[in-house]
Amino acid sequence: MRESRGKLLIIGFGPGSFEHITKRAREALEESDVVIGYNTYVDLIRELLTDQEIVRTGMTEEVSRAQEAVRQAEAGKKVAVISSGDAGVYGMAGLVYEVLMEKGWRQETGVQVEIIPGISAINSAASLLGAPVMHDACTISLSDHLTPWELIAKRVEAAASADFVIALYNPRSGRRTRQIVETQRILLKHRSPDTPVGIVKSAYRDRQNVVLSTLGGMLEHDIGMLTTVIIGNSTTRIYDGLMITPRGYQRKYTLDADVQPLKPHQRLQSEAEPWALKQGDDGADDDDYLWEDSEDGQSEELEERSEWPGGADRSGSAETRERPAASAMKAIHATPFELAAEALRLVERSKGIAGADNAAYAAPLFRQESILEFALSSGLANKQFTARQMLALAEIAGDKGTIEYSPHHHLIVRVPTSEPEALASRLREEGFALAPIGDVVQIKACDFCNMEKGESVPYAETLQRKLGGMKVPKELRIGFNGCGMACYGAVHEDIGIVYRREKFDLFLGGKTVGRNAHAAQPVAEGIEPERLVETIERIVAAYALDGHPNERFHKFFKRVKEIEGYRHRDVPAFVIEDAVCGD
């Protein structure tokens, strides 16, 4: 009964070469009575056909192609509708369903439909370029035949701003030439002109052509109807003629911090991913590539392992699949990098390459980039930058770095680099002062009236040397002002130090931000200079030791009531709700 019902076989035959056509796609072609497709596609698969009737159509006749296919299937035939790549990606699958839906077709009673997946251009192009997709990616067709240009432009904008890797399909034709230019303009608003771009023409076909370019330079190359353009994301790099997007994002490199950038094999582990949305504190290991899946009694781990060299062949059915090789069994808790390194080792060993066992770890293929992040100033007391320094800074920040002006006499600089230490030394050689940012001690001094009142500067410098950058529960600013005018606002900081009549006055617990901000409390006058540094050291040490995580210094002072003998005075305060940032 079912047999007499006609069938639609919607086939994606991949990029174009026979090797990349799936087994099921070949079978479906063989079992069909009629093959319907665009001329070029019919030519591509011609050799696989025997006595099927062939219905060729022009490129723009997609709708009539779909209608014809449905008509013939309804007449009881097995009809193959062919698309290049995958039929569900700007292919015939949706169109055929649209025609069917219009006719009130139902799965139970209507003609049978089978969609046979194929390798889409994003995958075939990517395989020729290296590994440019890897991370979150999207496809955007620049053809505005069926989609209004405003919508396409909006999608390009959204994808660009969200840092997707983007595969552009239908980028340009003889008539549609402006779309790719406009797309480049939108992308350049969000990404550097150096962003790697891969241009692949006729992947796995006779005239295959692969070009590596950049976002700025991409339009100088031949881009046409048979081209797929892959735009890298902000982490994509070119290495030895290949375009590679790392699996994860760059880690921050904080100056002088204990924890520094991870080696590739340390990445992709949950403890290395402070940016992740936490799943509560149940301590569950939520590694997404190693989770257990019991659907068919086999774990995802096993699935994962069977994919790497030396593991089982996964082409067999679940029943016939071999157990992974013994060496594979050890790798249950390996990271993807370790798996890749193991694969490399096995290949090199089988080729008899000496030293293969350590090769992957000993000679890193490329140096991991991280984002060097620091607060930069012209110095503790010196508030002037020179033109030469600004030039050096501009050069170091380059196109990819950012320089942000902070409210604390600092420029916050973030630069992607694989050599953070070298870059930091270069800036120090230029006379800049660099400090880590985050929950650390920062010394904020005045300019000592252009150094005319500079007697107390050595004390500020000693504090900077001893305490600057030290980790504390929450960022802690020590204001240091060189005379009683305290015009740089030391008394408004967490800890205020004011030099007056050759001695120091001390202020503790300013609330520096918020609508109920208040100055610090004066706790001591006339501290002898030789006692200053140790006094401050002891106060900071107490806070570092006893402060709760994220507890600001003024709250700590209020809670413990006394630090190093300095008592907190409770002052009745107006209760004003702190505003949430952004309100």
Ligand code: SAH
């Ligand atoms: N269904 C197809 C896409 C059809 S739209 C698929 O899944 O791949 C046509 C566009 O696909 C072309 O303009 C080009 O951007 C891309 N394309 C298809 N085959 C390609 C190939 N062999 N090499 C490069 N790009 C290809």
